[in-house]
Amino acid sequence: MFETRKNPDASRREYAFEVLRQAKVFVHVNDEIENRAHELTKKGIKTLDALHLASAEHVGADYLCTTDDKFLKKTKTLKDLKTKVISPIQLIEEITP
Numbered sequence: 001m002f003e004t005r006k007n008p009d010a011s012r013r014e015y016a017f018e019v020l021r022q023a024k025v026f027v028h029v030n031d032e033i034e035n036r037a038h039e040l041t042k043k044g045i046k047t048l049d050a051l052h053l054a055s056a057e058h059v060g061a062d063y064l065c066t067t068d069d070k071f072l073k074k075t076k077t078l079k080d081l082k083t084k085v086i087s088p089i090q091l092i093e094e095i096t097p
Contacts, residue, residue: 027055057082
């Protein structure tokens with residue numbers, strides 16, 4: 001929600017809100033998520049990416065899908081992730097029988 005509100009492009013912002021309205025789960029940041037995000041930032045993950053990943057781990061998500069190549073590359077070097085960070089193409093390959 002935070003990132004979507006900051007999007008200067010009104011049509012993209014509205015589309016993002018439309019997608020978010022379909023979400024079944026919203027994760028509210030708590031101390032556990034903040035602490036894990038802080039650990040991740042110490043390992044070179046950007047702050048908002050770290051919050052996304054810590055939130056995904058907190059709810060037990062199998063995957064966190066991103067198109068951010070730098071984020072993808074950095075997470076491949078980390079061994080203690082509970083959620084697999086993958087690209088959209090990798091996600092399709094993972095879930096397609």
